[in-house]
Amino acid sequence: xxxxxIPQRTALLCSVLAVAAVVIAYTVLATAQHRKxxxxxxxxxxxQLWGGLVFLCQRPTAEADADAADLLxxxxxxxxxxxxxxxxxxxxxxxxxxxxxxxxxxxxxGRLLGGLAIGLGGGVLxxxxxxxxxxxxxxxxxxxxxxxRIIATxxxxxxxxxxxxxxxxxxxxxxxxxxxxxxxxxxxxxxxxPEELRFKAYTLGASHTEVIATAIFxxxxxxxxxxxxxxxxxxxxxxxxxxxxxxxEGFGYRIRVLTKATRFEAVYPLIVILTVYAGAMTWxxxxxxxxxxxxxxxxxx
Amino acid sequence: xxxxxxxISDLSHAFGRNRVLHNINLEVQRGQFAALVGPSGxxxxxxLRAIVGTHLPQxxxxxxxxxxxxxxxxxxxxxxxxxxxxxxxFPHLTALENVAYGLMxxxxxxxxxxxRRGRWRALRxxxxxxxxxxxxxxxxxxxLRRYPPEMSGGMCQRVAIAQAxxxxxxxxxxxxxxxxxxxxxxxxxxxVLLTLYAEDLAARRRQExxxxxxxxVTHEINEAIFVSDRVLGLSQYWDxxxxxxxxxxxxxxxxxxPAPVFAPDDPRDFLSFRDQKEEILHTxxxxxxxxxxxxxxxxxxxxxxxxxx
Numbered sequence: 001x002x003x004x005x006i007p008q009r010t011a012l013l014c015s016v017l018a019v020a021a022v023v024i025a026y027t028v029l030a031t032a033q034h035r036k037x038x039x040x041x042x043x044x045x046x047x048q049l050w051g052g053l054v055f056l057c058q059r060p061t062a063e064a065d066a067d068a069a070d071l072l073x074x075x076x077x078x079x080x081x082x083x084x085x086x087x088x089x090x091x092x093x094x095x096x097x098x099x100x101x102x103x104x105x106x107x108x109x110g111r112l113l114g115g116l117a118i119g120l121g122g123g124v125l126x127x128x129x130x131x132x133x134x135x136x137x138x139x140x141x142x143x144x145x146x147x148x149r150i151i152a153t154x155x156x157x158x159x160x161x162x163x164x165x166x167x168x169x170x171x172x173x174x175x176x177x178x179x180x181x182x183x184x185x186x187x188x189x190x191x192x193x194p195e196e197l198r199f200k201a202y203t204l205g206a207s208h209t210e211v212i213a214t215a216i217f218x219x220x221x222x223x224x225x226x227x228x229x230x231x232x233x234x235x236x237x238x239x240x241x242x243x244x245x246x247x248x249e250g251f252g253y254r255i256r257v258l259t260k261a262t263r264f265e266a267v268y269p270l271i272v273i274l275t276v277y278a279g280a281m282t283w284x285x286x287x288x289x290x291x292x293x294x295x296x297x298x299x300x301x
Numbered sequence: 302x303x304x305x306x307x308x309i310s311d312l313s314h315a316f317g318r319n320r321v322l323h324n325i326n327l328e329v330q331r332g333q334f335a336a337l338v339g340p341s342g343x344x345x346x347x348x349l350r351a352i353v354g355t356h357l358p359q360x361x362x363x364x365x366x367x368x369x370x371x372x373x374x375x376x377x378x379x380x381x382x383x384x385x386x387x388x389x390x391f392p393h394l395t396a397l398e399n400v401a402y403g404l405m406x407x408x409x410x411x412x413x414x415x416x417r418r419g420r421w422r423a424l425r426x427x428x429x430x431x432x433x434x435x436x437x438x439x440x441x442x443x444x445l446r447r448y449p450p451e452m453s454g455g456m457c458q459r460v461a462i463a464q465a466x467x468x469x470x471x472x473x474x475x476x477x478x479x480x481x482x483x484x485x486x487x488x489x490x491x492x493v494l495l496t497l498y499a500e501d502l503a504a505r506r507r508q509e510x511x512x513x514x515x516x517x518v519t520h521e522i523n524e525a526i527f528v529s530d531r532v533l534g535l536s537q538y539w540d541x542x543x544x545x546x547x548x549x550x551x552x553x554x555x556x557x558x559p560a561p562v563f564a565p566d567d568p569r570d571f572l573s574f575r576d577q578k579e580e581i582l583h584t585x586x587x588x589x590x591x592x593x594x595x596x597x598x599x600x601x602x603x604x605x606x607x608x609x610x
Contacts, residue, residue: 194387194388195355196385196387196388196389197388197391199353199355199377199383200383200385200389201391201406202355202376202377202378203353203377203378203379203381203382203383203465203468203470204379204402204403204406204407204464204468205379205403205406205407205468206406207410209411210406210410210411213411214402214405214406214411215391218391218393219391219392219393221393293393294448295392295393295394295448295449295450
């Protein structure tokens, strides 16, 4: 029967078996590939993957990575300068500093969170106002609808030209890519707020501001969290695409240079780690949703 | 002595070319429990919304009377409490918070709550005490911390009634509040209304102003007669041709008579008012009726002498 519940043990067993099947399939594939070409790294073995992960946790050096020396030159140069400064006592070097994974994470996550903060924050505020006041909705909807249909990755050259290739460009691109959709979606959530509850708030003495702040916004907040979780994926697409083209640091940049050097044993862990970051952000948003919106769980049940 | 709380004068309303209400004249006295019945789509909810102030009428006026005089309704206000059939509670608030919500809005502003935290905390404690006491009177002492999805329909409607009553509105409006509930829960909530009416009677005996005035919209004629002391019939089936109209100008009050008063513990003996029920069915719901309704407008005639034009 469709929808019949299963015991938690059975669900766990199914999940474990599925993951095991994927792991076994990959192992078979990698082993077969390795037999054909022992030096090949396109489908790395588990041992090669571990080596790639260790490489990402290190600071780049010419000796350790001769194949990619030319591609990592800029990073080496930067690391070399910082090492000299550390030795000269001008700038203490932290344990994480200059390690490939740490620098890439700092760059990419900073851009992502900056862009999402503006896109989500601005979108929620404008969406609330548009949902509450029809004049604002009539004024902004056509422009936002058009903007939401623009493919942000196709418009990247315009962002490069207008905003440069530094942090501001990434933030602007992610914000532009997410704000119209967030605004239109939140305004729709607000319009779905039952008018009976709105009237009731007025009869209980609420002003317009209090209707928005104490009735409408708390009711749509859980769905805003759901929307934020959904926006992480598209924002990462814009970010990685841009980093692969123009960045000098970040996950997109690292994936590009390591792919060019056919260091797939380092590329795969980068992709997995990026996915883990996205998963962690989703988990954090869900935990915050549960904390701030305890009624939402009751409503779903 | 006449002590009107609600005065509706020459109220008419249309939605585009669809004329819904025609020349409604109505006065509700303080302490009355008036039940409004009528055929589906005749405009009962439209009339109620005109009183609430969310949908102002195109013609005529609605006024709520207080110590300061009659104030024309220009929008929703805290002198009119409302309980709807659906969406009666804010889903993000517990039962206790829902009932205390109005007190918070009425006695503080958002700025005060943020900038004068000490005063707000003291006020909040008082609000919670008041709300707890009222919910305990509604036999909801165990449900204070529950959210609306965790409560039954009957519990939600009791909380909604408490939410409206704690504001001490001049008039409480109920828009088919028990329509979505089972029979047993309906009976329980009807007894809640009878308890409020009993408090009105007790206040009158003490020579005090009765605290509750209610207008209840309902489809159930038995319920209308059982819980109210006055039944109003709104209907589009009246002799509008005799009044000179070429097409129906909208529904108007065609029935206005007192109803028997019951105590909260009285049995629900619907047979005892069977004749009145038949009279209402014939007068208000019969499409073929085309006679003048003057004989059925006893209370309206007493109040103002006005009748449908």
